Amino acid sequence: MQKCYLGIDIGGMSVKFGLFDENINLIEKWYVETNTNNNGKYILYEIAEEIKAKQKEYEIIAIGAGVPGPVDSKGIVKECVNIGWGETDVKVELESMTGIKTTVLNDANAAALGENSEKYNSMVFVTIGTGVGGGIVFDGKVLTGFGGAAGEIGHITVNPAESEKCTCGKSGCLEQYSSATAIKKYADKLIADGTETMLKENFTVKDIFEGVEKGDALCKMVVRRASVYLGMALSNIACTINPEVFLIGGGVSRAGDTLLNPVKEYFKKFAFPEVKDTPIVIAEIGNDAGMYGAAKAAKRLI
Template sequence: MKKYGFGVDVGGTTCKIGLFDNTGVILDKWEIKTNTENNGASILDDIVASLEGKMADAGISKDDVEGVGIGVPGPVKNDSIVCQCVNLGWGTFDVAETLSGKIGLPVKVGNDANVAALGEMWKGGGQGCKNGVMVTLGTGVGGGVIINGSIIGGVHGAGGEIGHMKVSDTETDVCGCGKCGCLEQYASATGIVRLAKKRLAADDAATTLRDLPEVTAKDIFDAAKAGDAVSLELVETLGTILGGALAAIACVADPEMFVIGGGVSKAGQILLDVVQKHFKERAFQACEDTKFVLASLGNDAGMYGCAKMIFGK
């Protein structure tokens, strides 16, 4: 008998919601506004109203729904307790218990980067992979570690927070986390732009980047693909730092593959090639041939991962 599940990816601006069947087919998806007023007091009620409205419209009984998976931008413990979501205004509380009480369905909760990783391993770039690491290169650097098909959340809900691995002892700029030398300061979209600004200020080397009113990560990769020497140097720096960080992660998790996602991943093969090259140089020999692939679900990855939490292995 066909069963259903909901995946709810809660962001600071919108909640992306998907209705899935238990084979992993997304039947419908939509968004609602994330109301962060009053410390996000109405967010869960808004989600309940949207889910119940969809069930009514689709003629789906709660008896046919296995549950609701929800991804949030913050640390999560025991698939249930959220440990502060600053962007939502939430403090520490049991989201799974609260939401389940409101809607009358089982609920599981995960960190947004972790559930995106689970989604990619289930139906995305890493489809069929039970042991993988996803790296999300966006405004920041996020990650998710999946072992035997399950998210490794850790005791403090901080499993997979690879963006805050310390990769430099000489950095003086402060990361958003309050410390210095984090991977996020080099491998994110904002990180490589920061490196570009420093490089352009260092000397008057010829580069097409100087002709741009505002340099973006995409500009840097596009210029590198066109053979711009300074841009190639910047991409090499990113590859060196990220490849080294992933080599360290491989010594602990020994994944089958790394799935690279986020806005920076749109650079494509040039990014995979440079990261994999430096990974191989630094990785323990047993891990040298770990696969590198691009994520394929885009902004839907979180919804897929949330649904997967409900449907299980």
Template structure:
């Protein structure tokens, strides 16, 4: 039985790294900068170097290492190949193969949101669950679907792209993906701000939001929690779209738990209650009892999930 594994989570500005025991105990975590210059050619060599340095520092026998898992911001297929990773300036990249060649270790690669979902299912909010849907509400809306303890990547690496489910059919503005009316356009941090702007423009209701120069998602969520009429309308609208979308995914995946993470989830239980209300309205009867819970691993979800991929 091998004792160690590495979990790597590549972000646009930094790479989070974790050394784990194979039972899931995080022994040490650290970060290195993400060097995206020259089309990100240094990123995987840098990851390999930091892993090799840690093995040397801890005097670990390479035969005692199960492998390394890595999460990447972009679609990755089941072979560990990235079609592209826009934030890293990568075109097609066989991530797992390159990392394995550079380190001499078994390597697995996955999409960062899917990997975070696996982390929450393994050691986080849904610990012990085999079937989990995770939705990350941040600058965009990401997601991950875990079935029988494994990531659903799909044939194009687009499995779990919850943020790009169509929720509004007559949306004029384009989503970043090129489509119109995606969940990400309403339930992300930027989406919540856009919805608030539209609702403020469409009504004369008093709102503390009118006094602010540049409204942020946090402003809207704080006003929502304080009972501000416009902010409540905004979040009811967002909760309706989000709860409905999750209910649709639940009919396919039938999860044991639904995990909500990302920066927007810092709004806490009031946000969960808002999503839950509409999830209950739309969910298939067999799925109505599924708990909706807040993610607990925070920024460490990615390294936990990446480690779990190789076990």
């Protein structure tokens, strides 16, 4: 039987599985919908069932699992709001159900590791989707921090004057301005205020970026605001840890240069002189990065 590593990416909508050979080349991938019933009580059981079915064809040596929440140094998941989990020992539960060595990491950290992290001495990965997440890789190692919260870039305070609350409970977080959710919400607000736009009803974040290309003033205003705050947050990270590169991933990164150009402009404006030339580029692997990173973490167990 072929030996392989399993990388799992547990998200709010789906659980992605990837089987990888010993050099982390993808052999096979599939996904199941995330069962969030009863506070996500069945998720790990259903994952174990998928694994058991695959064990008939493959010898799975180790498992890596990326989860959407902070993970402490013992591999205990603190909380995953969007799948309903409170404190959960994913490592112990999966190991006892499958008999396979398992490691657990935060999903954004997994994605950071899954991007071509070996290529750089140090990198900061920022994922912009429903929220804003991040992962920091130094010398090939993910920086998790004392309590597992390193890389929570979305919750850097960028506007102390904000009165609305972020999902984390505080106010003025990067996520409140630069996530897909925030971009859409700000466009909705400007439209409600009577600002003219070419955007039609039921527009998407993709339509907003296309609107920028077409010269729509409202779309430009919305993307500019998201870019100011993202550029500001990245500049503060740059003078704290001076990474070789910033990689931008997640759904919003599909906007490419329409997003990157203004972000770079504001990054340069706010950055400490010695770090202002840090490259900011779009991540390469994209959607499967979490799976790749989880598999790389699994390989390190052996």
